[in-house]
Amino acid sequence: MSAVSLGAYVLDCPDPAALAGFYGALLDWPDLAVEPGAEWATLRDPGGGPALGFQRDPEVRASTWPSRERHQMAHLDFQVADLPAQHERALALGARLLDDSHESFWVYADPAGHPFCLCR
The missing domain is CATH 3.30.720 (Signal recognition particle alu RNA binding heterodimer, srp9/1)
Structure with a gap:
């Protein structure tokens, strides 16, 4: 250990x-x-x-990702089995979609503006 x-x-x-x-x-x-x-x-x-x-x-000020005006510094990646279903759930909980252009992950901001990804 x-x-x-x-x-x-x-x-x-x-x-x-x-x-x-x-x-x-x-x-x-x-x-x-x-x-x-x-x-x-x-x-x-x-x-x-x-x-x-x-x-x-x-x-604290929210990241402006993908703009580099205020960097994200770090982000969380969450593995999900059903990306479309978890996308809907995240939005219903208050997340904001930032980028859904990738097949294997979509990028969101949490309610405080921290970027995170839902990943297949």
Whole structure:
């Protein structure tokens, strides 16, 4: 076993509870009990993988991808079995489609503007 392992990937955002709710619904991870206005929220992977953390930063600005005006710096890739079905689900949860020109992945922005991909 490595001396270092990934415990969580953390996204800065204006509203940690709201963004944790979005990703919790997208991933079908259990509901998260976080107080509105909290500075931090964590979603734990029920399968034991790394957690997703959400840290309040009221000044964070959404990426303008694909424009390089405000870089994305990093993004999350989610594997899905049925891309069209998960596309509809992501949109219903509040994601915004950025690019569906590729067969193997489509790019979205979460409600706080972070890019992520749904990948076949």
